[in-house]
Amino acid sequence: MSNVAEMRVIVGDSERAERAEELRILEALLFAAEEPLDEKTLSARLPAGADVGALLADLQNEYAPRGVNLVRVAGKWMLRTAGDLAWLLTRETVAPRKLSRAAVETLAIVAYHQPVTRAEIEEIRGVTTSKGTLDVLLETGWVRLRGRRKAPGRPVTYGTNEAFLSHFGLEALADLPGLDELKGSGLIEASLPPGFTVPVPSDDPTLREDEDPLEPGDLDLGLVPPAERVEE
Amino acid sequence: MSNVAEMRVIVGDSERAERAEELRILEALLFAAEEPLDEKTLSARLPAGADVGALLADLQNEYAPRGVNLVRVAGKWMLRTAGDLAWLLTRETVAPRKLSRAAVETLAIVAYHQPVTRAEIEEIRGVTTSKGTLDVLLETGWVRLRGRRKAPGRPVTYGTNEAFLSHFGLEALADLPGLDELKGSGLIEASLPPGFTVPVPSDDPTLREDEDPLEPGDLDLGLVPPAERVEE
Amino acid sequence: MSAEDVAFESELEAPAAGEPALVVDVEGFEGPLDLLLTLARQQKVDLAKISILALADQYLAFIEAARKLRLELAADYLVMAAWLAYLKSRLLLPEQPAPDGLSAEDMANALAQRLRRLEAIRQVAEQLLNRPQLGRDVFQRGQPEPIAEIKRPQWSATLYDLLSAYASRRQNQARAIVRMPKRSVWSLAEAREAIERLIGRSFDWSPLDQYLIEYLVEPSQRPTVLASSFAATLELVREGRLEVHQHTAFAPLFVRARANESASGGVAADAGNG
Numbered sequence: 001m002s003n004v005a006e007m008r009v010i011v012g013d014s015e016r017a018e019r020a021e022e023l024r025i026l027e028a029l030l031f032a033a034e035e036p037l038d039e040k041t042l043s044a045r046l047p048a049g050a051d052v053g054a055l056l057a058d059l060q061n062e063y064a065p066r067g068v069n070l071v072r073v074a075g076k077w078m079l080r081t082a083g084d085l086a087w088l089l090t091r092e093t094v095a096p097r098k099l100s101r102a103a104v105e106t107l108a109i110v111a112y113h114q115p116v117t118r119a120e121i122e123e124i125r126g127v128t129t130s131k132g133t134l135d136v137l138l139e140t141g142w143v144r145l146r147g148r149r150k151a152p153g154r155p156v157t158y159g160t161n162e163a164f165l166s167h168f169g170l171e172a173l174a175d176l177p178g179l180d181e182l183k184g185s186g187l188i189e190a191s192l193p194p195g196f197t198v199p200v201p202s203d204d205p206t207l208r209e210d211e212d213p214l215e216p217g218d219l220d221l222g223l224v225p226p227a228e229r230v231e232e
Numbered sequence: 233m234s235n236v237a238e239m240r241v242i243v244g245d246s247e248r249a250e251r252a253e254e255l256r257i258l259e260a261l262l263f264a265a266e267e268p269l270d271e272k273t274l275s276a277r278l279p280a281g282a283d284v285g286a287l288l289a290d291l292q293n294e295y296a297p298r299g300v301n302l303v304r305v306a307g308k309w310m311l312r313t314a315g316d317l318a319w320l321l322t323r324e325t326v327a328p329r330k331l332s333r334a335a336v337e338t339l340a341i342v343a344y345h346q347p348v349t350r351a352e353i354e355e356i357r358g359v360t361t362s363k364g365t366l367d368v369l370l371e372t373g374w375v376r377l378r379g380r381r382k383a384p385g386r387p388v389t390y391g392t393n394e395a396f397l398s399h400f401g402l403e404a405l406a407d408l409p410g411l412d413e414l415k416g417s418g419l420i421e422a423s424l425p426p427g428f429t430v431p432v433p434s435d436d437p438t439l440r441e442d443e444d445p446l447e448p449g450d451l452d453l454g455l456v457p458p459a460e461r462v463e464e
Numbered sequence: 465m466s467a468e469d470v471a472f473e474s475e476l477e478a479p480a481a482g483e484p485a486l487v488v489d490v491e492g493f494e495g496p497l498d499l500l501l502t503l504a505r506q507q508k509v510d511l512a513k514i515s516i517l518a519l520a521d522q523y524l525a526f527i528e529a530a531r532k533l534r535l536e537l538a539a540d541y542l543v544m545a546a547w548l549a550y551l552k553s554r555l556l557l558p559e560q561p562a563p564d565g566l567s568a569e570d571m572a573n574a575l576a577q578r579l580r581r582l583e584a585i586r587q588v589a590e591q592l593l594n595r596p597q598l599g600r601d602v603f604q605r606g607q608p609e610p611i612a613e614i615k616r617p618q619w620s621a622t623l624y625d626l627l628s629a630y631a632s633r634r635q636n637q638a639r640a641i642v643r644m645p646k647r648s649v650w651s652l653a654e655a656r657e658a659i660e661r662l663i664g665r666s667f668d669w670s671p672l673d674q675y676l677i678e679y680l681v682e683p684s685q686r687p688t689v690l691a692s693s694f695a696a697t698l699e700l701v702r703e704g705r706l707e708v709h710q711h712t713a714f715a716p717l718f719v720r721a722r723a724n725e726s727a728s729g730g731v732a733a734d735a736g737n738g
Contacts, residue, residue, distance in 0.1 A: 020297075025320055027299030028313040032321055032603035045320065065252075067259030081609055085260045088277060095615040101629060104621050108630030126637045140619040168623045177627060187631035196638050266608035310604060318601035334494060340589035356581055358497020359540070399598045409591035410584075419581045 022050045026059055036076030099140070103133050107143065111164065111176060112201045115146045115157035115211055134158070142167060145218060147211040156218065157211055160203050173203040254282045258291055268308030268398055306397035307404060315401075331372075334365050339375065343396065343408060344420060346433045347378050347389035347443060366390070374399060377450060379443040388450065389443055391435050405435050496544035499523065501579050511580045516572040517555050520548040551575070650685070655692035656699065659706075669709060669718040672697065 029045055030037065043052045056077060060070040069082050081089060099107070106129055109121050122129050137143040142164035148154040165173065179198040182188040207213060261277055262269065275284045288309060292302040301314050313321055331339065338361060341353050354361050369375040374396035378389040392405070402408065411433075414420050420433070439445060493499040503522045504514050527545045530537055554568035566574075596602045662675040672693065673680070679689045697719060700706040709718040 024297075024299035024314065025317060028317045028321060028603075029299075031300045031311070032313050032606045034606040065256075067256035067261075068263045078607065079263065081260045081264055082256065085257060088257060088260050089264055089609055090612045090614050092614045092616045094618045097617040097619055099619050099621040099625070104625050104629040105633050107621070108626045108633075111626070112630060124637065125633055136619070139617070167621075168626060170623070182627065182631050185627075187628055188635050192635065193638055196634075198634070263605060264609035264611070265605070266610075312598065312602040312604050315596040315602055318596060321601075321603055336589050336593060337494075337586060340585050340592055343592070344585060344588060356578075356585060357495065358500075358578065358582065359495025400592060400595045401598065401602065402595075408588065409595065410588040414584055414588060417580070417584065419577075419584045 018047075019055075022046055022055055023059055023062075026052075026055050030059075030070065030077060030079050033078070036073050036078040038076045042077070099136070100133070102129070103136050106133050107137055107140075107160075107164075110137065110143055110158045111160050111173065112199055114159035114201065114203060115149075115208060116159075117149050117151075117155040117157055119155060121158075140167075145214055146205075147207050147213050148215070148218075150210045150212055154212065156214075159205075165203075173201045176201050250279070251287075254278055254287055255291060255294075258284075258287050262291075262302065262309060262311050265310065268305055268310040268394075270308045274309070303401060304403045305401055306394040308394075308398075310398070312401075331368070332365070334361070335368050338365050339369055342369065342375050342390045343392050343405070344411065344414060344433050346391035346405075346435060347381075347440060348391075349381050349383075349387040349389055351387060353390075372399075377446055378437075379439045379445050380447070380450075382442045382444055386444065388446070393435065397435075405433055408433070495538075496523075496541045497578065497582055499526065499541070500544070500575075501582055504579055505583075511576065511583060514576055514579070516575055517552060520552045520555075523548050524552075650679070650688045650692040652692050652695055652699075655689070656696035659693055659696050659700065663706065663719060663721055665721050667721050667723050669720045672717040672719050675719075 025046055026042060029042060039052045039056070042056075043050070046052060046055070056070070063070045063079070067082055067085055068079050071078060071080050105125060106121055109124050110116055113120065113124065116124075118129060118134065134143070137158075138145075140163075142160055143158055144161045146157045146159040149157050160173065165171070170176065177185065178200065179188065179196070182198065183190055257278055258274060261274055271284050271288070274288075275282070278284060278287070288302070295302045295311070299314055299317060300311050302309060302311055334357075337357060338353055341356050342348055345352065345356070350361055350366065366375070370377075372395075374392055375390055376393045378391040380386040381389050396402075397404065405411075434440075493502065500519060500523055503526070504511060504519055506522075507514055507518065524545055527537065527541060551568060551571055555572060598604065658679070659675065663670075676689055676693055679693075680686055694717075697706060697708060697717075701708050705722060707720050707722050709720075710716070
């Protein structure tokens with residue numbers, strides 16, 4: 001009796017060892033494979049009599065909680081990074097980019113005329129300002145949504161922030177040159193129609209009398225464009 | 233009292249969960265990588281404060297009995313199929329190029345005696361080394377031009393690189409098989425310039441005192457090994 | 465030892481006893497040192513205990529045999545043979561100071577050292593090649609997953625960009641407004657409406673200019689007012705609502721409302737053509 005029991009244990013052990021070896025082989029095959037493998041191909045590489053379906057199910061279970069999962073794609077099997085770790089496979093790089101002429105102009109108008117609405121920007125520029133231009137400015141981190149103008153349509157008002165000052169090396173917004181200085185530096189010609197003024201800019205965060213605070217949803221408008229995804 | 237104990241358990245659980253997640257991330261990174269990764273790179277992708285060394289040791293243990301192993305080559309980490317499964321995987325790959333006896337010998341001399349000049353290789357082999365032999369080795373990407381010896385004729389010095397270590401599964405040059413015996417018998421030191429105490433061989437990319445950097449033209453000789461893969 | 469006693473193979477293994485007497489195959493050797501090493505291995509002793517004298521004899525016998533067979537020998541084999549012959553003679557003679565300061569013993573030791581070094585490197589080369597090799601025995605991930613790069617733009621602009629863009633835009637806009645005053649043209653419709661209103665139902669002949677006096681004050685307006693009102697007048701005449709009268713060419717135009725709708729305006733209109 002005891003001999004039989006012992007035999008059984010030994011058989012059990014050797015079966016377990018066999019199965020473990022089959023799992024190792026399966027794992028190595030899937031790891032080294034250059035493309036997803038079907039069960040027939042896997043079967044051909046495994047020891048005769050191996051139950052490929054059961055082995056795959058076991059391996060899939062083993063890998064399920066891990067950083068890499070065994071997945072079946074179009075009837076074929078492959079190891080793949082766990083879905084929740086996909087972020088690991090991305091890397092952010094900083095790409096220096098120059099602002100477009102339209103964006104620089106719009107930024108300047110926001111700086112000088114803040115709080116300013118999109119319609120007001122367009123009036124000053126004399127051309128339509130695309131939403132993309134304002135999005136880019138929001139993305140620079142130099143322009144912020146201030147509030148909403150108390151006016152029909154309740155348009156959003158834009159202003160600059162500290163990052164703007166810091167990027168352009170300004171101690172305060174009031175350091176932006178006024179009309180006389182612009183003329184003095186030759187950026188504006190002397191002969192201009194009477195009544196031409198350049199505002200004294202202020203980025204005081206206190207809302208003006210004609211401004212309402214932003215509403216909860218305003219900052220999640222998707223105003224910030226998704227970053228460009230580039231495959232390497 | 234019971235509250236404190238409970239707290240401890242909770243802390244322990246959350247720590248365990250954290251560690252499990254760190255292991256998942258490490259696993260995913262190593263699986264996805266095309267090249268061996270160094271600890272610094274891995275660290276940068278892990279949560280702050282993760283003990284990369286301990287995590288790698290854990291993962292290495294976990295994978296040790298499996299079909300895929302975590303190995304350290306050239307001071308970097310990579311997953312590769314277990315060595316004992318070679319018989320199984322080899323048949324699906326194209327037979328890698330077989331090196332001539334002269335090339336194998338020359339490779340070994342470069343590996344064990346680096347930095348080494350062609351004249352020194354010839355001295356050891358007792359035969360003229362054809363240019364073709366060194367070209368073949370440079371082409372494998374395992375051997376590189378290091379610099380020029382500060383000696384009459386300023387001969388080029390050769391050494392191995394990371395690809396060599398990675399190909400032969402060596403953690404570092406010190407793991408070259410038989411190196412200790414070779415050193416013990418004084419067969420390596422024999423070729424050292426007098427007064428030198430730097431251990432031989434060394435693939436430390438820092439040029440030795442008796443080496444000058446390569447000159448601009450040296451790399452256009454067609455001798456150049458394929459550039460080492462630049463880190464993305 | 466005669467050459468016949470020695471068998472040669474290019475392989476490193478020592479030949480089995482009783483093999484063919486002599487295989488002189490210089491092609492199989494990687495130079496004289498390789499040949500020497502192969503011969504040395506046939507002494508079947510540790511290289512450290514090798515007899516250089518015996519080795520030199522074997523080498524010279526091999527070279528002699530090759531020469532008898534008229535085999536072409538590369539120069540370095542002959543150089544080695546000459547050197548070994550010299551070494552042999554020095555080893556056999558009582559020690560004398562050598563010109564280069566090396567004793568025969570030193571020279572023999574140096575040769576033995578070179579042989580040991582070559583053998584050692586061959587052994588480690590073999591060990592190295594027997595290691596599992598990447599892509600031959602062990603494999604890396606067959607489908608590495610590429611890292612996607614997310615390009616985060618870092619925007620830049622200078623204060624000068626900002627100010628010059630602002631200044632030129634504001635300046636251009638200011639100019640654009642001045643340069644384009646509202647064009648004041650008296651349209652045909654305006655003229656017609658004015659004439660209908662002014663002349664109304666006044667059935668007496670009156671000069672057209674008189675009705676338009678208030679519109680003709682601004683000199684720049686005169687051409688457009690006159691042109692449009694004349695055209696409007698003709699239109700009203702054609703419709704039979706006005707009558708036009710002119711004494712001679714370039715004389716003032718007289719107009720009046722038509723009392724009788726059925727009367728012909730054709731003649732009057734002709735007069736207007738002058």
